[in-house]
Amino acid sequence: MTKKIRLVTALLATGLFAHAHAADKFIIVQSTTSTQNSGLFDHLLPAFKAETGIEVRVVAVGTGQALKNAQNCDGDVVLVHAKAAEEKFVADGYGVKRIDVMYNDFVVVGPGNDPAGVAGSKEVVKSFKAIADKEALFASRGDDSGTHKKEQQLWKAANVDVKAASGKWYRETGSGIGATLNTGVGMGAYVLADRASWIAFGNKGNFKIAVEGDPTLFNQYGVIAVNPAKCPNVRTDLGNTFVNWLVSPKGQATIAAYKKNGDSLFFPNAGK
Amino acid sequence: MLKMNSDLALLAPAKPFSAHLPIQFEGVHLSFGKHLIFSSLNLEIGAQGITAIMGPNGAGKSLILRLLAGLLMPEQGSVRFNTLSRVPRDQIGFVFQRPVLLRRSVQDNLLHALAIAGVERGQRPFRADALLELGGMQHLAKSPARKLSGGEQQRLTLLRALAAKPGLLILDEPSASLDPQATALIENIVLRASQCGVKVIVVTHDQGQAARLSDEVMFVHKGRVHAIQATHEFLKTPASREAKAYLAGELLI
Amino acid sequence: MQDFSQAFVQAFTLIGQADPTLIDIIALSLQVTFTAVSIACLLGFPLGAALAIGRFPGRMAFVVFLNSLMGLPPVVVGLVIYLFLSAAGPLGFLQLLYTPTAMVIAQVVLVTPIVAALARQVIEDLYSEYDEMLRAMNASRIQTICTLIVDARYSLLTSALAGLGRALAEVGAVIIVGGNIANVTRVMTTTIALETSKGELALALGLGIILIVLSILINAGLFLLKNSAQKRAYA
Numbered sequence: 001m002t003k004k005i006r007l008v009t010a011l012l013a014t015g016l017f018a019h020a021h022a023a024d025k026f027i028i029v030q031s032t033t034s035t036q037n038s039g040l041f042d043h044l045l046p047a048f049k050a051e052t053g054i055e056v057r058v059v060a061v062g063t064g065q066a067l068k069n070a071q072n073c074d075g076d077v078v079l080v081h082a083k084a085a086e087e088k089f090v091a092d093g094y095g096v097k098r099i100d101v102m103y104n105d106f107v108v109v110g111p112g113n114d115p116a117g118v119a120g121s122k123e124v125v126k127s128f129k130a131i132a133d134k135e136a137l138f139a140s141r142g143d144d145s146g147t148h149k150k151e152q153q154l155w156k157a158a159n160v161d162v163k164a165a166s167g168k169w170y171r172e173t174g175s176g177i178g179a180t181l182n183t184g185v186g187m188g189a190y191v192l193a194d195r196a197s198w199i200a201f202g203n204k205g206n207f208k209i210a211v212e213g214d215p216t217l218f219n220q221y222g223v224i225a226v227n228p229a230k231c232p233n234v235r236t237d238l239g240n241t242f243v244n245w246l247v248s249p250k251g252q253a254t255i256a257a258y259k260k261n262g263d264s265l266f267f268p269n270a271g272k
Numbered sequence: 273m274l275k276m277n278s279d280l281a282l283l284a285p286a287k288p289f290s291a292h293l294p295i296q297f298e299g300v301h302l303s304f305g306k307h308l309i310f311s312s313l314n315l316e317i318g319a320q321g322i323t324a325i326m327g328p329n330g331a332g333k334s335l336i337l338r339l340l341a342g343l344l345m346p347e348q349g350s351v352r353f354n355t356l357s358r359v360p361r362d363q364i365g366f367v368f369q370r371p372v373l374l375r376r377s378v379q380d381n382l383l384h385a386l387a388i389a390g391v392e393r394g395q396r397p398f399r400a401d402a403l404l405e406l407g408g409m410q411h412l413a414k415s416p417a418r419k420l421s422g423g424e425q426q427r428l429t430l431l432r433a434l435a436a437k438p439g440l441l442i443l444d445e446p447s448a449s450l451d452p453q454a455t456a457l458i459e460n461i462v463l464r465a466s467q468c469g470v471k472v473i474v475v476t477h478d479q480g481q482a483a484r485l486s487d488e489v490m491f492v493h494k495g496r497v498h499a500i501q502a503t504h505e506f507l508k509t510p511a512s513r514e515a516k517a518y519l520a521g522e523l524l525i
Numbered sequence: 526m527q528d529f530s531q532a533f534v535q536a537f538t539l540i541g542q543a544d545p546t547l548i549d550i551i552a553l554s555l556q557v558t559f560t561a562v563s564i565a566c567l568l569g570f571p572l573g574a575a576l577a578i579g580r581f582p583g584r585m586a587f588v589v590f591l592n593s594l595m596g597l598p599p600v601v602v603g604l605v606i607y608l609f610l611s612a613a614g615p616l617g618f619l620q621l622l623y624t625p626t627a628m629v630i631a632q633v634v635l636v637t638p639i640v641a642a643l644a645r646q647v648i649e650d651l652y653s654e655y656d657e658m659l660r661a662m663n664a665s666r667i668q669t670i671c672t673l674i675v676d677a678r679y680s681l682l683t684s685a686l687a688g689l690g691r692a693l694a695e696v697g698a699v700i701i702v703g704g705n706i707a708n709v710t711r712v713m714t715t716t717i718a719l720e721t722s723k724g725e726l727a728l729a730l731g732l733g734i735i736l737i738v739l740s741i742l743i744n745a746g747l748f749l750l751k752n753s754a755q756k757r758a759y760a
Binding site for chain 1: 614617722
């Protein structure tokens with residue numbers, strides 16, 4: 001009996017304090033699933049740690065949730081791609097300052113047989129209208145993310161009321177980019193995705209990029225340090241080190257160097 | 273009769289019990305659902321060594337035992353142990369008709385009983401060994417208790433009941449399903465306990481057992497005590513008509 | 526269909542290579558799960574036993590309530606615990622969010638009702654057998670509970686295994702309170718979720734196969750342990 005008790009206590013001790021061995025210096029970054037799935041962090045963060053010794057712990061959720069978590073003071077830095085929401089975050093006092101880091105673009109991907117006839121188009125608003133008119137299946141993130149917000153702007157510009165079509169040809173998955181792409185490929189629906197996530201996605205099936213190159217599809221990423229005035233527990237110094245590194249020549253070069261299959265996924269543009 | 277000294281050490285009541293005798297039922301009412309079993313039952317069990325309770329099935333004998341042991345409470349009336357108003361549960365050992373043993377070894381069953389009785393940890397193995405010796409079961413110490421024969425199991429429950437050195441030992445038809453040899457082993461232990469000062473109350477249908485063990489017999493029928501007599505008298509010339517019919521093996525209504 | 530055969534290939538490759546990241550992930554999964562289940566048993570067995578022998582007004586309502594807690598949605602539990610452990614929440618000062626400890630807490634909340642409800646049933650059945658005997662021995666409540674737990678130990682092990690299965694397979698709670706952070710709070714199930722979201726279906730399936738095999742090994746190991754213990758107890 002006592003032997004079992006000792007074994008259990010040992011297990012408890014290791015379990016409860018499993019995180020005690022972690023790095024002394026770390027920050028928590030609230031970021032998005034798109035950025036995570038692209039693989040950027042696997043490339044970027046080891047370089048940062050090698051240089052500064054700071055471990056970056058990324059919590060990847062939808063943009064909406066990332067900003068909400070940061071409002072709750074559950075993060076030290078925010079890295080998302082929804083400029084309007086980011087600026088509101090700072091204006092409301094939760095963030096110190098919003099800084100451009102890098103950009104890429106959105107693309108519309110669709111099934112090989114292109115039911116809406118939009119493949120090869122460089123005009124995204126027109127393509128969206130065509131998809132709506134032909135009632136071709138479209139899978140939306142529907143999760144208040146940067147991608148989702150961009151998508152809603154485009155529908156508005158195309159004068160399409162997607163709320164009315166929700167559940168018919170317009171399918172809202174309420175999920176991250178990966179799950180939405182899986183769903184889209186599974187049902188043969190068009191999806192608006194950031195290029196990086198699409199390039200890194202492993203389940204493309206017969207899907208191809210249908211629409212790209214429209215200036216409206218520009219996708220800007222911003223980084224914000226959480227405001228210590230609102231969040232006394234924030235790791236301000238370490239967080240600032242990260243922010244500064246991202247926009248420094250070294251950080252920017254590291255971002256530019258991240259390629260998959262020879263393609264660049266992100267284009268640094270801090271201070272431009 | 274042998275090993276008198278070691279028997280005393282093992283079996284003599286931990287606390288003197290004679291002060292709690294006689295046991296009296298006063299106006300005891302007990303019903304089971306709609307059936308009224310006892311209505312204003314009065315009885316007395318004295319300090320006489322071993323009391324046997326006999327009577328046809330359904331007479332309420334087992335219920336009397338449970339009232340004695342504090343396993344049941346009377347709805348009205350009281351069970352008094354001389355000057356005590358409550359049942360001295362910690363000084364009573366009970367042997368049920370069917371043995372209920374823990375899913376452990378024979379030895380562990382006794383150690384468990386000793387632990388519950390509050391025996392000091394260091395003492396427990398010795399007491400358990402002594403009890404096993406009393407029951408002639410040392411070779412079965414490590415066997416799973418539930419794998420024992422019926423007679424061995426019942427003997428074990430008797431040893432267990434004696435583990436706490438009770439002042440009162442209650443047995444409910446302890447050898448009902450046992451062969452003569454197993455019965456003899458049980459009776460031997462009961463006698464030895466009685467000789468060490470333990471008051472014994474036993475329900476039995478076995479007239480031979482009553483003759484071998486008890487000093488007096490209480491005859492119970494339909495929730496009433498019909499007679500209390502010295503055993504040899506009861507068996508030869510029972511005081512009540514019903515008792516006579518019962519002993520003759522006739523159906524009692 | 527191609528994914529399935531690829532999945533097996535992936536699974537064997539990962540195991541054969543003894544990929545260090547995978548080893549860390551498996552180790553963390555086991556650590557979190559075993560810790561949570563141990564705590565759940567320490568809490569759940571006595572709770573179940575007390576409920577089995579207790580007689581108080583509203584007892585049946587409590588039993589029904591406990592049984593329904595077995596169906597607590599993991600994602601809801603994760604959300605509630607996040608709200609508690611968040612820096613904006615009442616326990617934020619403990620700084621437990623996004624740590625394995627938070628994951629253990631979430632799983633304890635999920636698994637304890639399962640262990641307690643199953644233990645209650647097992648012990649109640651045993652109690653009906655032992656009740657009179659223990660009362661005749663004048664056993665106290667605590668002594669009764671201890672006796673029942675020890676005697677029911679093999680059936681209780683099965684309750685623990687049910688809890689273990691739930692904890693090992695669960696993803697909804699640990700992903701919210703743990704954050705699925707690489708090298709910190711990433712376990713088997715959250716890794717499978719991540720790889721699925723990256724479209725790496727064969728890899729995700731491969732990890733799933735490893736997880737199932739792990740579960741089988743654990744159950745087999747405990748089964749053998751139990752059998753030899755049962756034999757040794759009665760040499």
